[in-house]
Every structure is written in C-alpha cells, then in structure tokens.
Amino acid sequence: MRSGFTRLSKSSKNLKRGTVEAGTCKKDLVIEISAEAVEREVEKITAQYRRLARLPGFRPGHAPASLVRTHFRSDIRNEIVQALVPKAFEDAIKEQKLSVVGQPSFEDLKFDDHQPLTCKASFEVLPDFELKNYQGLEVDEEVAAVTDAEVDEALEALRQRSATLTVVEGEPAAEGDFLTVGYRGRIAGEAAAKPREVKEAVVHIGGKGTVAEFSENLKGARVGEAREFDVTYPQSFGDKTLAGKTLRYHVKVEGIKHRVVPPVDDELAKSASDFQTLDELRKHLREDLEEAAERGREMKTKEKLLEKLLEAHSFPLPETLVEAQLGRKIERTFAGLIAQGIDPRTVNADWAKIREEARPDAEQDARAALLLEKIAEAEKIEVSEEDLDEAIRRRAEAAQEPAAQLKSRLTRDGGLDKLKSSRRNQKAIDFIYRSAKIIRKNPQPARTRQERTE
Numbered sequence: 447m448r449s450g451f452t453r454l455s456k457s458s459k460n461l462k463r464g465t466v467e468a469g470t471c472k473k474d475l476v477i478e479i480s481a482e483a484v485e486r487e488v489e490k491i492t493a494q495y496r497r498l499a500r501l502p503g504f505r506p507g508h509a510p511a512s513l514v515r516t517h518f519r520s521d522i523r524n525e526i527v528q529a530l531v532p533k534a535f536e537d538a539i540k541e542q543k544l545s546v547v548g549q550p551s552f553e554d555l556k557f558d559d560h561q562p563l564t565c566k567a568s569f570e571v572l573p574d575f576e577l578k579n580y581q582g583l584e585v586d587e588e589v590a591a592v593t594d595a596e597v598d599e600a601l602e603a604l605r606q607r608s609a610t611l612t613v614v615e616g617e618p619a620a621e622g623d624f625l626t627v628g629y630r631g632r633i634a635g636e637a638a639a640k641p642r643e644v645k646e647a648v649v650h651i652g653g654k655g656t657v658a659e660f661s662e663n664l665k666g667a668r669v670g671e672a673r674e675f676d677v678t679y680p681q682s683f684g685d686k687t688l689a690g691k692t693l694r695y696h697v698k699v700e701g702i703k704h705r706v707v708p709p710v711d712d713e714l715a716k717s718a719s720d721f722q723t724l725d726e727l728r729k730h731l732r733e734d735l736e737e738a739a740e741r742g743r744e745m746k747t748k749e750k751l752l753e754k755l756l757e758a759h760s761f762p763l764p765e766t767l768v769e770a771q772l773g774r775k776i777e778r779t780f781a782g783l784i785a786q787g788i789d790p791r792t793v794n795a796d797w798a799k800i801r802e803e804a805r806p807d808a809e810q811d812a813r814a815a816l817l818l819e820k821i822a823e824a825e826k827i828e829v830s831e832e833d834l835d836e837a838i839r840r841r842a843e844a845a846q847e848p849a850a851q852l853k854s855r856l857t858r859d860g861g862l863d864k865l866k867s868s869r870r871n872q873k874a875i876d877f878i879y880r881s882a883k884i885i886r887k888n889p890q891p892a893r894t895r896q897e898r899t900e
Contacts (some may be wrong), residue, residue: 470762473544475567477534484563487526488515495522523557535567545572548766573816575761580821581881583754587747589886592735600731605710608718611703618666619702625649625664626701631693634676642693646700664697672698686792748875751882752814763812771808772801818871825877829869834862837869 492511495518501509515522531552539546550569557563611624619625627649631642651661663675674696683689708714715727776797780790821827835849838856842849856862 471547471570471573471764473569473571475535475538475550475569477531477538477563477565477567479530479534479563481560481562484526484530484557485560487530488522491522491525491529527555527557527563530563531565531567538567546570547572547764570764570766572764573761575759575820577820577824578758580755580878582883583751583878583881584883584885585747585750585754587743587884587886589743589888590739592732592739596735597728597732600735601710601728604718604727604731605707605714608714609705609707612706614702614704615669617702618668619651619664619699620704621652621665622705623651624703624705625651625667625699626703627664627697627699629695629697631677631695634692634694660695660697664699667699669699669702672696682794684786684788684792686794744879747882747884748879751878752818752875755817755878756810756813759813759817761813761816763809763816767812767816768805768808771811772804775804775808776801815867815871818874819867821878822870822874825874827870827873827877829866829873833869833873834866837865841865 489511492515496509496511496514497507499509499514499518500506501513501517504510504513535550535552547570550567552565552567555563555565614623625648627647628645629643629647633639649660649664650656651665653661657677659675659677663673667673674694676692676694678692679685679688679690681690708717710724712723715721715724719727719730721727721730779800783790783793835853838853839849842852845852853862856865
C-alpha cells in the first residue's frame with residue numbers, strides 16, 4: 447500500500463474513506479462525510495428536536511429551526527456524529543473487506559458548519575496468512591500399558607470413598623477421627639475484641655485442611671472435654687482478618703466419629719459398584735483406566751500436532767485477542783480461588799505481574815485459535831445444532847446445572863457463539879489428528895471394548 451491515505455469514493459459522492467497501516471494488525475481509517483450529507487442529517491435531527499422543543503415564546507413545534515439549532519447545538523451535533531460516523535465506518539470496512547476485531551476508537555473529529563465531517567477510526571483486524579501443510583503430520587505417541595499397581599491404586603481410592611463414620615464412645619480422639627466441636631477464639635492482647643465463636647464445627651484430626659494446632663491439641667481429647675491452646679496464623683494465611691495474628695482458642699469436644707474403611711473383598715464390589723465379585727470389579731477398573739489412558743494419549747498427541755502447526759505458522763496477533771485470552775485466564779484463576787472458599791480480593795498477589803507472566807501462554811492460545819479457525823474454514827467444518835447441544839449437555843453435567851438453563855444463560859450472555867467457535871476449533875484439531883501419521887512408541891496390543899469384556 448502507498449504511504450498516506452488511499453481515498454475510496456462511494457457512488458453517492460457523499461462519503462470518502464481511506465486506510466493506512468498503523469502496525470501489523472492495527473489500521474487507521476480516515477472517514478470524510480460530505481457537507482451535503484451532514485446538512486441533510488442536521489435538518490432531519492433539527493426537525494425532530496423542533497417537534498418536541500419547548501422554548502420561551504413559542505408553542506411546541508413552532509420555534510424557528512435556526513433557534514432550535516442554536517439552543518440545542520451540542521445535543522444535535524452529538525446525535526449527528528452518532529448517526530453518521532458508525533454507519534460510515536461499517537460501510538468502509540465492508541467495502542475494503544476488513545475483518546475487524548473488537549471496537550474501534552474515533553478521534554480527530556472535525557465538524558464545522560457547512561463543511562465535511564471528518565474523523566479517524568483506529569482499530570485492529572484479523573491477520574491474513576497462508577495455511578501451510580496441516581495434513582499427514584508425523585508425530586510420536588507414547589503408549590504404556592495399564593499396570594496392576596494402577597488398578598490397585600484405583601481400587602484403594604474406591605475403598606477409601608466407601609469408608610463410613612461410626613460414633614466413638616469412651617475413647618480418645620485419634621489420628622483421622624472427625625470431631626464435632628464448639629469453639630471460641632480471641633485475638634491475643636485484645637481482650638475487648640469480639641471473639642470468633644462457632645457453636646458447631648467439624649475438625650478432621652490430621653486432615654489436609656485442618657490447622658495443625660487443632661490436630662495436635664485435640665488428639666487424645668474425649669467427648670465433653672474442653673481444651674485451650676494458641677494458634678498463630680502466618681502472614682500468608684488466606685483469611686486476611688487472621689493473617690499474622692495469634693488467637694487463644696477454647697474448644698469443647700461434642701462428639702467423635704471414627705472413619706472405618708471396608709476390606710477389599712467381594713462385599714466391597716457389591717456395595718460400591720454394580721458387580722458381584724472383586725475380580726469383576728478389578729476388570730472394570732482396568733477397562734476404565736485403559737480408556738482414560740487412551741483419551742490422555744490422544745490429548746497429548748493433539749497438543750504435539752498443534753505445537754508443530756504453530757511452529758510452521760508465523761503471523762502477527764491483534765492485541766485485542768491477546769487481552770481477551772489474558773482476561774479469561776485471570777477469570778479462571780479467580781474462579782479457582784473462589785471454589786476453594788478464598789476471596790480473590792484478600793489474596794496478597796501482584797496481579798499485574800501474574801497477568802504479564804501469563805502473556806506468552808495467552809498469545810499462544812490466541813494464535814492457536816486463529817490457526818484452527820482458518821483450517822476449519824478451509825475444510826468447511828461446521829458445528830451442527832446437535833453438536834452444540836451435546837457440548838452444552840456435557841458442560842451442564844460437569845457444572846451440575848440443567849442443560850436448558852445453561853443454554854439460556856449462554857444465549858443471554860453471548861457465550862453461545864464462543865462455545866460454538868470452541869467446538870468448531872476442536873473439530874478442526876480432530877480432523878488434523880485423524881489425518882496425522884502417528885508413530886506409537888512402546889506399542890501394546892490394542893484391545894477392543896468387546897475383547898476387554900470377554
């Protein structure tokens with residue numbers, strides 16, 4: 447493109463536009479709307495104001511147009527700009543076939559009486575790049591058989607999930623027990639401060655989420671017994687009202703329950719599954735592990751294929767897309783904290799630094815999304831209503847939310863298009879995977895589902 451602005455005249459001769467490169471994905475668009483077109487809009491909006499205007503000495507609709515223009519000059523000018531500039535911008539990008547990302551910003555507005563209206567729009571566009579080979583890519587895939595130890599581990603996890611709690615009477619609290627307690631805590635040296643008091647709480651002796659001092663001081667206690675001890679919270683403690691403080695707790699044990707884990711036998715199979723024997727349960731667990739391993743291998747292989755594609759394709763990125771990816775990453779971090787019961791506002795973290803450290807991954811995600819979209823377009827990959835409904839169903843199931851409710855919310859919040867785009871990109875990587883030349887390392891004899899169940 448020549449330096450400066452390339453003027454493009456419309457047949458109406460009321461609008462002139464030009465673009466100039468302002469960066470790799472950034473563009474400036476000069477908009478010039480003819481004085482005649484502006485004057486027509488002035489007359490139109492003035493007439494609207496005149497019908498409703500109440501000016502001293504005139505009935506509504508009878509004030510002179512010139513007086514209405516003078517009295518409401520600022521409002522009329524604002525409405526003219528709002529009516530003409532966005533439409534002119536929309537026409538311009540359609541004419542020049544530009545794929546705009548995000549919202550434009552308008553500046554350098556010049557709007558004088560009986561003169562053309564001019565301004566500059568700054569915006570970003572999607573990068574234009576050529577697809578290189580994405581079919582028949584060669585990639586290694588690590589294959590490992592499910593071991594007996596892994597089956598034992600899965601069986602032990604099932605056994606632990608099947609544990610029951612039994613009331614303990616006359617025995618002291620031991621490691622792993624669950625205590626029902628009531629407690630009152632005061633900040634040391636602040637006798638006048640309101641105590642932290644809970645009438646009924648559960649303390650898991652030795653549990654991961656249990657404050658160590660509670661486990662240490664309540665071990666050996668019996669029902670009805672009260673104990674006092676201090677707890678000093680570190681500066682990094684999640685609850686900022688407690689961080690760095692020492693509290694004196696008075697704790698009374700109201701009840702003790704012991705966790706009983708069942709033995710590994712046929713009874714466990716019957717109570718914890720639909721199977722009648724331990725052998726049947728072990729076989730089922732192995733099949734589940736094999737299927738999970740297959741899904742994991744496929745996912746890792748797809749990641750390798752995507753890395754190969756990204757290495758082969760270099761193109762600029764709109765900052766708008768990178769910022770959107772960064773925003774989503776920070777939102778997921780916040781959601782993770784909230785799921786743990788932590789208020790993100792109380793976390794002592796340098797969010798600006800965290801955001802900047804996440805930038806390389808955000809750029810990679812944005813680049814991958816653009817690349818997969820282009821491949822999906824080249825292969826005419828589409829997402830049917832059935833595909834979309836299935837994706838909604840899976841997401842709703844994971845979130846334990848009715849599918850109809852989730853779909854309604856996604857439609858309302860604009861998330862349905864994002865989900866559809868994500869599903870289309872997933873189908874694109876599935877296409878790449880199916881066409882790839884996969885070299886399996888340490889291959890194991892493949893077994894069908896039917897063979898596994900025989």
